[in-house]
Amino acid sequence: MLGFIINPASGYGRGLTLWNQIQRELRNRGVNYAYRITKQRGETTRLTQDLLSEHNIDTLIAIGGDGTIYEAANGLYQSGQLHNVRFGHIPGGTGNDFARSHSLSSDPIQILNFILNNQDGGKLDLLEVDGTVALNCIGVGFDAVVARYTNEATYKKALNNFKLGKLSYFISAIKAFATFRPYSADIIVDGKAYHFSSVWMIVNSNAPYFGGAMKVCPHAVSDDGEVDVTVFHCNNKMKLISIFRSIYSGTHIHHPAVTILRGKHIELKPDSPQQVQADGEALANSNFEIRVLKQALSIIK
Ligand SMILES: Nc1ncnc2c1ncn2[C@@H]1O[C@H](COP(=O)(O)OP(=O)(O)OP(=O)(O)O)[C@@H](O)[C@H]1O
Structure with missing residues (x-):
């Protein structure tokens, strides 16, 4: 199942706009998914862990900026499921350096299509420090x-x-x-x-x-x-x-x-x-x- 973690405040509201667009598309296509929307700073990691423990998630998609993917990837890392969950990202932040470094599409529907078509983007190293991981x-x-x-x-x-x-x-x-x-x-x-x-x-x-x-x-x-x-x-x-x-x-x-x-x-x-x-x-x-x-x-x- 697809699992989405959304920071509605990223890019000062762009995260929420993107999620509304993606959710409409998922419903139109009859796709099964679970999600969590953060309500405040600093809870993305815990909500990601909750999402992964409560649902059988095989693909985790973070909607937000670089801070959101950092916290979501840490949720995935700390849940011990790095090896069996694929990670997707729909950039909705201010800087979006991860998206820039990896030439991610800026079209959210195109990214959703990649996700639904099981497109393989390869594997990335993570930088482990003090029990956390960084992507960038x-x-x-x-x-x-x-x-x-x-x-x-x-x-x-x-x-x-x-x-x-x-x-x-x-x-x-x-x-x-x-x-x-x-x-x-x-x-x-x-x-x-x-x-x-x-x-x-x-x-x-x-x-x-x-x-x-x-x-x-x-x-x-x-x-x-x-x-x-x-x-x-x-x-x-x-x-x-x-x-x-x-x-x-x-x-x-x-x-x-x-x-x-x-x-x-x-x-x-x-x-x-x-x-x-x-x-x-x-x-x-x-x-x-x-x-x-x-x-x-x-x-x-
Ligand atoms: N609902 C929320 N309200 C306020 N802050 C939130 C919320 N959810 C997450 N956050 C915090 O927002 C911070 C910034 O998020 P994020 O980096 O995704 O967006 P950004 O700063 O706009 O983009 P970028 O890092 O790419 O410049 C993170 O520290 C995160 O913990």
Whole structure:
């Protein structure tokens, strides 16, 4: 049976609009389905677990943004059903970086058709950290501050009304830029230790995009069993501005203040507590290990 988990508030109401459209289509076609609609922040993981335990779900579809798929994938992971449930996504968020990285259709009915036709989208790695999993990325430092500002921002709502929601990440970045203090960190990649000072952010990527269309890690591959670690280390703010400007095109990776490491097992040890984001949602602990769960998630696209 199909199971839907819907964040009606994603994209400031786009999630609900999409669900109404999908539900009409399911009824017209006589498709059997179960669903849960979230009522507040932070309950998607639990509702996904409820949905999976109460129904015989073989395909789980998350309607919402990157935060919704992160929480839904964690519900699936924590229910222990990763191996027998396929995962679909109808993008209805603001940034929709997962959809961009995986070239998902922007037409919800086309995605529904893929789902009903059992289209195989292959398997994706997941990044396991502290008992949770991320699909896109785990970032430490500046990007996590930007994510927090954006999640809490009133300007995100205003910009969404004009279909300019992605700009909210840019505004948050300017705000964070004024106050953020760089840190030092040890990074251990598959047992090999590296030390960086003047670190702005460490982005552990499973896919190219984050932060609303920033191509932070252009060469990240989602099914290779490895995570790409992009370290931004720079003690000159003016230089950093020019690096950040080139993130949208992905050309920042050629700058000497950007180092990319790659491996299966990453340990991060910042010298001071830092904010951390997983797929744009806040994580509590900034001193952690990431393990790649190779090709753990079957997706439809
Ligand atoms: N009913 C709800 N009301 C308010 N917030 C909710 C509700 N359901 C889920 N949330 C929270 O909304 C947050 C953001 O959701 P999501 O990321 O899907 O949308 P978005 O922020 O518009 O898109 P994106 O992350 O792609 O920019 C998540 O932290 C989630 O917990």
